[in-house]
Amino acid sequence: MTHRLRGPVRIVGTGLLGTSIGLGLAARGVEVQLADASPTAMRLAADYGAGRLAEPGDAPELIVVAVPPDVTAQVVAQELAAFPDAVVTDVASVKAVPLAQLRELGADISRYLGSHPMAGRERSGALAGSGDLFVGRPWVIAGHDEISYERGSLVDDLILDLGAVPIESTPDEHDRSVAIISHLPQLVSSLMAARLADAPDEALRLAGGGVRDVTRIAASDPALWIQILGANAPAVVDQLRALQGDLATLVDALDRLDASGSRKAVADALRAGNDGVARLPGKHGTHTRFTRVQVRVDDRPGQLARLLVDIGDAGVNLEDVRMDHAEGAQFGVAEITVLPEAVRHLHDALEALGWQVVA
Amino acid sequence: MTHRLRGPVRIVGTGLLGTSIGLGLAARGVEVQLADASPTAMRLAADYGAGRLAEPGDAPELIVVAVPPDVTAQVVAQELAAFPDAVVTDVASVKAVPLAQLRELGADISRYLGSHPMAGRERSGALAGSGDLFVGRPWVIAGHDEISYERGSLVDDLILDLGAVPIESTPDEHDRSVAIISHLPQLVSSLMAARLADAPDEALRLAGGGVRDVTRIAASDPALWIQILGANAPAVVDQLRALQGDLATLVDALDRLDASGSRKAVADALRAGNDGVARLPGKHGTHTRFTRVQVRVDDRPGQLARLLVDIGDAGVNLEDVRMDHAEGAQFGVAEITVLPEAVRHLHDALEALGWQVVA
Numbered sequence: 001m002t003h004r005l006r007g008p009v010r011i012v013g014t015g016l017l018g019t020s021i022g023l024g025l026a027a028r029g030v031e032v033q034l035a036d037a038s039p040t041a042m043r044l045a046a047d048y049g050a051g052r053l054a055e056p057g058d059a060p061e062l063i064v065v066a067v068p069p070d071v072t073a074q075v076v077a078q079e080l081a082a083f084p085d086a087v088v089t090d091v092a093s094v095k096a097v098p099l100a101q102l103r104e105l106g107a108d109i110s111r112y113l114g115s116h117p118m119a120g121r122e123r124s125g126a127l128a129g130s131g132d133l134f135v136g137r138p139w140v141i142a143g144h145d146e147i148s149y150e151r152g153s154l155v156d157d158l159i160l161d162l163g164a165v166p167i168e169s170t171p172d173e174h175d176r177s178v179a180i181i182s183h184l185p186q187l188v189s190s191l192m193a194a195r196l197a198d199a200p201d202e203a204l205r206l207a208g209g210g211v212r213d214v215t216r217i218a219a220s221d222p223a224l225w226i227q228i229l230g231a232n233a234p235a236v237v238d239q240l241r242a243l244q245g246d247l248a249t250l251v252d253a254l255d256r257l258d259a260s261g262s263r264k265a266v267a268d269a270l271r272a273g274n275d276g277v278a279r280l281p282g283k284h285g286t287h288t289r290f291t292r293v294q295v296r297v298d299d300r301p302g303q304l305a306r307l308l309v310d311i312g313d314a315g316v317n318l319e320d321v322r323m324d325h326a327e328g329a330q331f332g333v334a335e336i337t338v339l340p341e342a343v344r345h346l347h348d349a350l351e352a353l354g355w356q357v358v359a
Numbered sequence: 360m361t362h363r364l365r366g367p368v369r370i371v372g373t374g375l376l377g378t379s380i381g382l383g384l385a386a387r388g389v390e391v392q393l394a395d396a397s398p399t400a401m402r403l404a405a406d407y408g409a410g411r412l413a414e415p416g417d418a419p420e421l422i423v424v425a426v427p428p429d430v431t432a433q434v435v436a437q438e439l440a441a442f443p444d445a446v447v448t449d450v451a452s453v454k455a456v457p458l459a460q461l462r463e464l465g466a467d468i469s470r471y472l473g474s475h476p477m478a479g480r481e482r483s484g485a486l487a488g489s490g491d492l493f494v495g496r497p498w499v500i501a502g503h504d505e506i507s508y509e510r511g512s513l514v515d516d517l518i519l520d521l522g523a524v525p526i527e528s529t530p531d532e533h534d535r536s537v538a539i540i541s542h543l544p545q546l547v548s549s550l551m552a553a554r555l556a557d558a559p560d561e562a563l564r565l566a567g568g569g570v571r572d573v574t575r576i577a578a579s580d581p582a583l584w585i586q587i588l589g590a591n592a593p594a595v596v597d598q599l600r601a602l603q604g605d606l607a608t609l610v611d612a613l614d615r616l617d618a619s620g621s622r623k624a625v626a627d628a629l630r631a632g633n634d635g636v637a638r639l640p641g642k643h644g645t646h647t648r649f650t651r652v653q654v655r656v657d658d659r660p661g662q663l664a665r666l667l668v669d670i671g672d673a674g675v676n677l678e679d680v681r682m683d684h685a686e687g688a689q690f691g692v693a694e695i696t697v698l699p700e701a702v703r704h705l706h707d708a709l710e711a712l713g714w715q716v717v718a
Contacts, residue, residue: 130717135692138565177561181562181563182565188551188573189573190631191605193634200536204638205536205640214547214575217573222626222629222630223626226622230625244606246550251600254599267585269546270584273553274579276555279563296491312664322682332495
């Protein structure tokens with residue numbers, strides 16, 4: 001496989017992200033040098049194929065610091081001092097605090113450019129690592145004025161070599177953005193799911209696709225999230241306060257629904273939700289609205305595959321597919337997302353082949 | 360197709376639900392009589408195949424009232440009076456208010472048993488109807504003491520004939536349950552999505568699967584939801600107040616994160632979310648936890664089908680599948696949910712066939 005990076009890359013921290021970066025670069029033929037405060041973790045990542053152990057005399061061109069957010073600045077400063085010819089990036093999920101800490105430490109930030117891959121997993125550690133973890137994911141570059149374009153382009157090369165999509169930003173903009181698009185949804189999902197923790201069994205039996213979607217990411221690791229939230233607390237608190245305001249308005253309106261303006265306030269809240277969800281980028285960044293077609297799929301191996309083969313044979317390109325199983329039913333419903341103009345043809349083609357098109 | 364209902368069924372209200380019930384029953388050979396305040400809507404449903412127009416002298420065994428919640432009790436009372444030998448049910452998404460209104464009206468509730476199918480669509484009206492809308496979905500029966508078992512069993516027959524899963528409950532229990540499991544998730548999703556309505560474009564570009572899941576149902580119809588929420592406001596307000604309390608605790612903790620106990624409070628909120636989501640019933644009502652495997656799928660027709668065929672050939676049964684596309688990428692990631700014991704075999708089988716197993 002070809003790659004853009006020419007010199008060796010040193011990776012400091014061989015957890016999930018560091019190991020995954022090492023695996024991805026090594027697979028593309030880049031020389032990777034691994035370092036970790038834990039010799040055991042470092043050897044594990046090397047055995048796994050993420051690179052070789054770092055050695056005295058190593059002269060990396062690029063250093064990737066992949067350690068927990070609360071020690072990121074300290075490790076970046078050490079690396080900048082130890083390798084005066086190298087460019088250093090980090091992959092912490094917050095960007096303003098580490099840069100400010102580096103300035104306080106008097107580090108040479110003309111060689112530092114922070115970044116943040118929008119990729120992760122529920123599991124952590126080297127053994128959860130994968131060279132393809134970043135493939136197709138946005139990877140933010142938190143730019144600042146004190147690094148030259150030429151040096152910064154090494155971070156672009158890293159991102160492109162790993163198959164990710166570089167997104168230019170700044171530390172403050174990044175932190176505000178992830179507060180809205182990542183940290184707030186996590187907390188909203190957790191708060192909703194927490195209401196289910198002591199809900200009656202009767203209520204849980206009625207769960208459908210809606211509540212499942214809203215609470216899926218509530219299964220995330222609290223230990224990881226307390227670090228992320230801790231390093232971006234002011235921006236997250238701003239978002240939560242705005243949410244509190246909206247929630248208070250909604251509760252007041254529902255609580256005195258016959259008062260003048262109350263029904264309009266509830267409708268406005270629901271409409272604002274319509275507007276917000278419509279802004280999420282669709283496939284390939286477009287805002288095209290797709291149409292969903294639901295098809296009954298019996299609960300036998302290969303049935304969903306057979307359906308998708310039939311859809312392919314009909315010449316229809318799937319935008320998305322998901323399966324839903326109801327409690328107690330011995331079959332599920334496949335929700336197929338396609339371009340609106342394909343719906344009628346798809347419907348007819350599937351029914352002709354004996355599929356039950358539910359809706 | 361066989362069916363349990365023997366006598367004719369009269370359907371009052373030929374919107375999405377009424378038409379879908381008519382289509383489902385007619386397809387199974389049940390005689391369906393359609394009535395609607397709008398002659399146009401009624402004829403449209405009949406033309407669509409949902410049954411024949413109601414006629415003077417009809418003697419239905421079961422009447423299904425499928426009109427908006429705010430007129431449900433009035434129409435049920437009229438039907439009970441007009442057809443003194445028939446059992447009447449309704450499909451409104453709230454159950455306590457209509458029963459109380461029927462008592463106030465002095466209706467003969469020894470022939471009334473309310474119910475609520477947990478099925479719906481974003482679109483409304485007869486043309487969105489489908490005879491399979493209820494297949495595999497929970498359908499709540501809001502039981503009360505004043506109807507005999509024998510009469511009530513007609514409603515069971517209706518539900519089973521439509522392929523749905525009957526869930527026994529009471530009006531109050533139902534309303535409390537849907538406040539938690541349906542109405543609260545809807546509002547939480549709308550509130551979260553509303554925060555995106557005026558978020559900067561930069562933030563939207565970083566959207567991943569998490570925020571998409573949390574906000575999907577925020578696309579629902581405000582006009583429908585204002586009716587649903589209006590008829591269950593006290594139970595919904597109770598849930599929203601509990602959420603407000605949890606949110607206030609979380610904001611306080613994040614706002615003074617270095618104070619004693621603050622980090623624990625944030626972790627507790629995240630852990631309560633873990634506990635809640637773990638209570639949602641899995642496939643077929645079990646609580647088994649599944650494992651997700653992610654596979655890279657190029658953006659060409661038939662690729663996902665080919666993957667699923669390969670999974671079937673490997674003898675692995677899919678629990679769930681979904682596709683995710685990153686902005687700007689010319690391929691997606693298929694997330695395959697399988698039993699944990701199948702993961703290693705699936706991973707090896709797919710890699711042997713040249714698939715990139717991402718994680």
